[in-house]
Amino acid sequence: LQQSSTTGQADPQGYDVEFDPPLESKYECPICLMALRAAVQTPCGHRFCRGCIEKSLRDAGQKCPVDNEVLLEDQLFPDNFAKREILSLTVRCPNTGCSHKMELRHLEAHVVQCQFATVQCPLCQND
Amino acid sequence: LSRQNSGAAGSWEFDVALMTHVFKFVEKLEDQHVCPSCSRVVLNPHQTGCGHIFCYQCIRAFLDSDTAPKCPIDDSFIKASEVFQDNCCKREISNLEIYCTNAPGCPKKVILCRLQDHLKVCQYEKILCPNSGCSGSVLRKDMEDHLTSQCPYRLEPCPHCKKH
Ligand SMILES: [Zn+2]
Ligand SMILES: [Zn+2]
Ligand SMILES: [Zn+2]
Ligand SMILES: [Zn+2]
Ligand SMILES: [Zn+2]
Ligand SMILES: [Zn+2]
Ligand SMILES: [Zn+2]
Numbered sequence: 001l002q003q004s005s006t007t008g009q010a011d012p013q014g015y016d017v018e019f020d021p022p023l024e025s026k027y028e029c030p031i032c033l034m035a036l037r038a039a040v041q042t043p044c045g046h047r048f049c050r051g052c053i054e055k056s057l058r059d060a061g062q063k064c065p066v067d068n069e070v071l072l073e074d075q076l077f078p079d080n081f082a083k084r085e086i087l088s089l090t091v092r093c094p095n096t097g098c099s100h101k102m103e104l105r106h107l108e109a110h111v112v113q114c115q116f117a118t119v120q121c122p123l124c125q126n127d
Numbered sequence: 128l129s130r131q132n133s134g135a136a137g138s139w140e141f142d143v144a145l146m147t148h149v150f151k152f153v154e155k156l157e158d159q160h161v162c163p164s165c166s167r168v169v170l171n172p173h174q175t176g177c178g179h180i181f182c183y184q185c186i187r188a189f190l191d192s193d194t195a196p197k198c199p200i201d202d203s204f205i206k207a208s209e210v211f212q213d214n215c216c217k218r219e220i221s222n223l224e225i226y227c228t229n230a231p232g233c234p235k236k237v238i239l240c241r242l243q244d245h246l247k248v249c250q251y252e253k254i255l256c257p258n259s260g261c262s263g264s265v266l267r268k269d270m271e272d273h274l275t276s277q278c279p280y281r282l283e284p285c286p287h288c289k290k291h
Contacts, residue, residue, distance in 0.1 A: 044214060081179065
């Protein structure tokens with residue numbers, strides 16, 4: 001399903017997470033400068049997060065922000081190669097104290113059960 | 128394949144060179160730059176919906192030969208509507224370094240998309256003699272010698288009038 005501006009939901013940006021080794025620039029979104037989320041590719045051969053490029057096409061006009069080539073939303077192809085590569089890169093758990101490293105695809109599941117996650121105290125309602 | 132994929136981005140003249148030369152890459156090719164079907168460097172890369180990258184010719188062969196073509200890597204169905212020209216991969220490949228196709232004579236290394244330019248000046252490229260009637264071809268570095276003393280069609284100064 002395509003995310004549209006009418007849903008009121010913010011377009012999701014890239015993965016803001018620490019990669020180890022550091023992220024290669026070819027997997028970095030030129031708009032949000034984070035790791036491509038739901039990577040799409042343009043006919044001019046540039047990759048973006050789907051959310052970032054759809055927002056750019058709406059707000060900044062129908063062109064590629066890298067080289068100003070004419071670009072329409074229906075010319076974006078899901079880059080499933082890049083998506084698979086990025087999901088298999090190693091990342092660090094963002095929680096202070098946790099030294100866990102894992103593939104990006106497993107991060108979400110880890111954070112849910114990470115022992116170093118900050119949770120709300122059920123008694124005092126403070127973090 | 129869908130119409131919007133047909134236009135190439137920019138000029139990619141190295142495609143032509145790819146078809147007529149076997150390249151020696153300076154660094155070992157990464158897996159993603161090797162076609163899983165023909166095991167050569169990917170020529171005119173096209174990506175499938177399952178995220179695998181093949182030569183245009185190789186993917187064309189899958190689509191033409193089978194009513195329900197499957198990806199040889201993950202067995203998922205290849206849908207023509209999901210296949211697109213992967214110009215990102217193409218740009219990466221065009222920037223890989225190769226040895227000149229006239230190695231070992233020529234010691235130069237060039238990036239793939241600059242090969243054609245280099246061959247226009249490469250001293251070890253075979254070129255045709257410009258003299259009409261001569262069908263000889265020699266290395267560029269030997270052409271001067273060919274023209275002045277080897278070519279059977281060369282013009283010699285007339286020993287009588289000192290003119291050509
Ligand atoms: Zn982005
Ligand atoms: Zn572009
Ligand atoms: Zn953790
Ligand atoms: Zn191939
Ligand atoms: Zn596949
Ligand atoms: Zn050369
Ligand atoms: Zn000659």
